Amino acid sequence: MSFAKRMQGVASKLLDKFDESEGRIVLIKPAGEPVWDNDLGEFVPQLPQEIVLVGVTVPYSQSMVNGTTIQSGDVQVIAKFVNPIEISLQDKVRIGGVQWSIVSTPLVDYTGVVICYKIQCRK
Numbered sequence: 001m002s003f004a005k006r007m008q009g010v011a012s013k014l015l016d017k018f019d020e021s022e023g024r025i026v027l028i029k030p031a032g033e034p035v036w037d038n039d040l041g042e043f044v045p046q047l048p049q050e051i052v053l054v055g056v057t058v059p060y061s062q063s064m065v066n067g068t069t070i071q072s073g074d075v076q077v078i079a080k081f082v083n084p085i086e087i088s089l090q091d092k093v094r095i096g097g098v099q100w101s102i103v104s105t106p107l108v109d110y111t112g113v114v115i116c117y118k119i120q121c122r123k
Helices: 003-018
Strands: 025-029 035-037 042-044 049-053 055-059 075-080 092-095 098-104 107-110 113-122
Touching: 003 075, 003 107, 003 113, 049 075, 075 092, 092 113
Parallel strands: none
Antiparallel strands: 025 049, 025 092, 035 042, 055 075, 075 113, 092 098, 098 113, 107 113
8 A cells, every 4th residue: 555545544534533623514516507307398407516524624823824825714624535526616615504715725645646635715
């Protein structure tokens, strides 16, 4: 087993232990294009997709806040990697009932193996 795969397993175990410490983290993917419904004979809008993420919410330290890329009040969601979900800037994150916009979605990866997500969120 490769080092990266072992680290992915370690990250998953640690994030499982701290899951729900700040409230449930839900990724909200926007509704896609309307789809044709043969029974109704019309296009039907798709509902947004909600995906529960296993992870923890971490506030940024004051020394990291620069007012442009990281603003006061931003939080970082460190979540377990879920294959094949791709997180985009159009998605939203709901943490404990409060909806946040996604500012950046860097992946923590090592030699092409994704260890976890690091999602920067802003109200």
